[in-house]
Amino acid sequence: MINLLQSTIVPVLYLLSAVLFIFGLKGLTRVRSARRGNAMAALAMLIAIVTTLLELGLVDYRWIITGLVVGGLIGGVAALKVEMTGMPEMVALFNGFGGGASALVALSILWTNLIEKGETGTAATIIGADASIGAVLTILIGSVTITGSLIAFLKLSGRIGGQPTLIPARHVINVALILSCLVLGVYLTFLAAAPDTVALPVLVLTTISLALGVLLVIPIGGADMPVIISFLNSLSGLAAAMTGFVLSNNVLIISGALVGASGLILTQIMCVAMNRTLGNVLFSGFGQEGGTAGSDEYGPVKSYSPEEAAMVLESAESVVIVPGYGLAVAQAQHTVKEVADLLEKKGAKVSYAIHPVAGRMPGHMNVLLAEADVPYEQLIEMDTINPEFKITDAVLVVGANDVVNPAAERDPTSPIAGMPVLEVWDAQSVMVIKRSLSPGFAGIKNELFEYQNNMMVFGDAKKVLQEIVGELKDLLKAA
Amino acid sequence: MMGALLVGIYVFVLAIFVGVEIITKIPPTLHTPLMSGANAISGITLVGSIAAAKSGEVAAGSILALVAIIFATINVVGGFLVTDRMLAMFGKKKSRS
Numbered sequence: 375m376i377n378l379l380q381s382t383i384v385p386v387l388y389l390l391s392a393v394l395f396i397f398g399l400k401g402l403t404r405v406r407s408a409r410r411g412n413a414m415a416a417l418a419m420l421i422a423i424v425t426t427l428l429e430l431g432l433v434d435y436r437w438i439i440t441g442l443v444v445g446g447l448i449g450g451v452a453a454l455k456v457e458m459t460g461m462p463e464m465v466a467l468f469n470g471f472g473g474g475a476s477a478l479v480a481l482s483i484l485w486t487n488l489i490e491k492g493e494t495g496t497a498a499t500i501i502g503a504d505a506s507i508g509a510v511l512t513i514l515i516g517s518v519t520i521t522g523s524l525i526a527f528l529k530l531s532g533r534i535g536g537q538p539t540l541i542p543a544r545h546v547i548n549v550a551l552i553l554s555c556l557v558l559g560v561y562l563t564f565l566a567a568a569p570d571t572v573a574l575p576v577l578v579l580t581t582i583s584l585a586l587g588v589l590l591v592i593p594i595g596g597a598d599m600p601v602i603i604s605f606l607n608s609l610s611g612l613a614a615a616m617t618g619f620v621l622s623n624n625v626l627i628i629s630g631a632l633v634g635a636s637g638l639i640l641t642q643i644m645c646v647a648m649n650r651t652l653g654n655v656l657f658s659g660f661g662q663e664g665g666t667a668g669s670d671e672y673g674p675v676k677s678y679s680p681e682e683a684a685m686v687l688e689s690a691e692s693v694v695i696v697p698g699y700g701l702a703v704a705q706a707q708h709t710v711k712e713v714a715d716l717l718e719k720k721g722a723k724v725s726y727a728i729h730p731v732a733g734r735m736p737g738h739m740n741v742l743l744a745e746a747d748v749p750y751e752q753l754i755e756m757d758t759i760n761p762e763f764k765i766t767d768a769v770l771v772v773g774a775n776d777v778v779n780p781a782a783e784r785d786p787t788s789p790i791a792g793m794p795v796l797e798v799w800d801a802q803s804v805m806v807i808k809r810s811l812s813p814g815f816a817g818i819k820n821e822l823f824e825y826q827n828n829m830m831v832f833g834d835a836k837k838v839l840q841e842i843v844g845e846l847k848d849l850l851k852a853a
Numbered sequence: 854m855m856g857a858l859l860v861g862i863y864v865f866v867l868a869i870f871v872g873v874e875i876i877t878k879i880p881p882t883l884h885t886p887l888m889s890g891a892n893a894i895s896g897i898t899l900v901g902s903i904a905a906a907k908s909g910e911v912a913a914g915s916i917l918a919l920v921a922i923i924f925a926t927i928n929v930v931g932g933f934l935v936t937d938r939m940l941a942m943f944g945k946k947k948s949r950s
Contacts, residue, residue: 395894396871402887403878409940412890416933419897426900434909437919441906445926452927453934458942464935465889472895472928478921479901486905486914504858607888610895615865617901622857628868629897635872636891640884730881737884744942750882 379428387425392628394418399632405750422625458745459702462735463530466523466603469610473519476613477580480512480620484576488568497563497572508619510559513576514552514583516613521587523606529591530599530734538595545657551586555579594655597776597814600735601644601655608637640736647730649782649793672811672819678829680838683770683805684845686829687713690767692723694759696796697739698732700773700808704835707746710772713839714748716846725752727759727769727796729777756796763800771798771806773835775814778806780822789818804828807838886939893932899925 395418401411427438449468456464487493487501497506528534541547562575594602611633618626645652678686687693695714701707714724726748732739740753754762763769771778774796781788782795798804799822808830811823822828831838879887902921909915 395897396875398894399872399875399887399891402883402890403875403880405880405882405943408883408886409937409944412886412933412936412940415890415894419894419899419929419933422897422900423903426903430904430907433907436909437906437915438903438909438922441902441919441922442926445923446930448923449927449929449931450934453931453938456935458939461885461889461935461939464931465885465892468889468928468931468935469892469895471924472892472898472932475896475902475921475925475928476898478917478924479898479905482902482905482914482917482921485917486908486912490912490914604888607892607895610892614895614898617898619858619861619865621901621904622861623900624861624864626897626901627861627864629894631865631868632872632875633891633895635869636876636887639873639876640888643881643884728881735885736888737881737886740882741885741939741942744939750943753882755881 384425384429387421387428388623388625391418391422391425392625394421395629395632399636418629458742459705460531461741462599462603462733462738463527465735466526466530466606469603469606470520470523470527473516473523473606473610473613475516476610476617477513477516477520477583479617480509480516481576481580483620484509484572488572490569492569495568496566497568500568503563505620505622506563507559508616510555510562510579512613512616512620513580514555514559514586515609515616517580517583518587518590519606519609519613521584522591522602522609523587525588525591526599526603526606529596530603539592541589541593544589544593548586548589551582551589555582555586558582590656598648598650598655600731600738601641601648601650601652603735604637604640604644605652605656606637608634608641611635611637644731644736647794649790673824675811675823676829678805678831680831680833680841681845683807683829683831683838684842684849686768686803686805687717687722687770687842688720688846688849690717690722690802692766692768693717694725694727694754694763694766694769694798694801696727696729696769696771696774696778696798697743698729698772698774698777699734700775700835702733702738702742702773704773706772706836706839707742707748709836709839709843711743711746711748712843713770713846714752716843716850720850725754725759727756727798728753729756729774729796730794732774732777756794760797763797766801767803769798769801769804771804771808772839773807775808775820776818778822779814779818779820780825781818781820784821798822799825799827802827805831807831807833807835809834882943886936886943889932889939890936893929893936896925896929896932899929
């Protein structure tokens with residue numbers, strides 16, 4: 375009976391779990407099936423955990439139960455409390471915990487088998503060369519993930535400044551650190567003698583890897599955070615897959631690889647949306663090369679009061695709203711929805727133009743607008759909406775800047791030249807709600823603000839929108 | 854030993870292809886839930902931490918595994934719950950109309 379369980383039932387259950395993970399992800403390809411997909415992935419996780427407990431048989435459950443209860447409570451409370459605007463830092467933090475857990479598993483395995491068991495020999499003879507190398511890679515990737523994610527969390531939540539902190543000669547330092555990790559890994563696996571001389575290389579390896587995570591993310595600026603959290607997401611998956619190699623467990627390998635692939639694709643999409651390469655994001659603080667081209671001074675800029683803006687909107691038959699990061703900061707998504715509702719009530723066609731890097735993580739703006747009950751059919755992607763601007767009466771830009779900067783298309787010397795942008799200037803009139811003329815993340819001037827068909831509406835996004843709502847209500851009543 | 858490693862590498866490479874195939878089809882609207890959901894899936898390392906904590910001893914190795922279980926469970930429970938919260942908002946309009 376025990377034999378049948380170990381030889382057949384456990385592997386079949388693991389396979390079922392892996393298949394459910396894949397179906398779960400597949401569910402996420404459509405809004406309609408997404409929630410079920412997520413539930414399916416959660417079920418897959420449950421099956422994997424139960425199967426592991428079956429596989430272990432009767433063991434001491436003290437640590438296992440304590441860990442599950444404590445972790446479950448912390449995770450559950452955090453997930454229910456987080457605001458939708460705080461999603462990027464929450465995902466970064468969870469991500470760090472995942473990578474950290476993988477690193478800890480590898481550390482625990484090395485420590486238990488090489489030091490506490492007291493067997494003599496090298497890691498290669500005691501746990502096998504492949505398991506040992508796998509553990510070294512897990513510690514490296516997992517530790518980079520946890521400290522990297524923590525720095526990203528601190529930057530995203532504003533606890534430390536979003537400005538890139540550039541350390542001199544950091545590339546040389548980083549390469550040297552990675553190489554020394556690999557050398558330590560080889561030494562640990564084939565040369566160090568357990569149980570006496572393995573502790574030091576393990577500890578040094580862990581310390582270096584943790585430092586590497588900090589050094590990799592510290593130089594990356596706030597605007598590049600969508601790229602870096604996608605990248606860290608991918609690393610946490612790879613760390614899990616590496617743990618699978620250590621334990622010869624295919625479920626870990628499969629699900630880790632799925633997450634690794636997902637993170638890499640998101641990283642790629644974000645890079646394309648910002649017209650950068652991953653290497654460029656990782657290895658240069660933003661705006662380091664030629665960021666000062668052109669003048670930052672503005673010529674005459676037209677400015678409207680909220681009343682005037684409301685009048686323009688009232689007479690428009692088609693309106694496109696461009697929400698940006700500033701909208702999320704001002705928590706103005708619900709007020710934007712009110713404006714849109716009023717305009718729709720009087721018969722105008724309203725849609726939202728979503729730039730891929732709007733918000734602070736991939737797809738973040740969509741979540742914020744969904745929270746405000748905006749139907750997702752009204753959220754139009756950049757490539758689809760760009761040709762539509764020519765036939766749009768009014769565009770309302772709320773808290774976005776760099777993603778509507780014509781310099782990306784018209785000025786080849788601009789630091790953002792070639793970055794795909796929303797071509798709002800093609801519309802009849804554009805209104806930009808913004809506190810001041812201060813630059814966005816890219817730190818450059820936006821010529822759109824000087825255009826003939828552009829009007830600035832200065833002020834706090836939420837306040838201005840509330841005033842527009844009030845004016846629109848009056849205008850509609852009068853009509 | 855090499856046999857298991859090779860099979861593992863096969864599985865890894867094939868799973869990456871499956872992942873790429875599926876994930877390129879996910880619309881940008883769902884990228885944030887995808888990321889937090891994928892994140893929760895990377896908490897699968899919980900399986901490894903449970904196996905590592907089975908001795909229940911008060912020793913450095915087991916304590917490390919305990920912390921691993923806590924971290925991984927935070928990732929799993931928090932990740933799936935927060936993804937569900939987000940996806941529930943996307944569905945809201947459907948239930949009303």
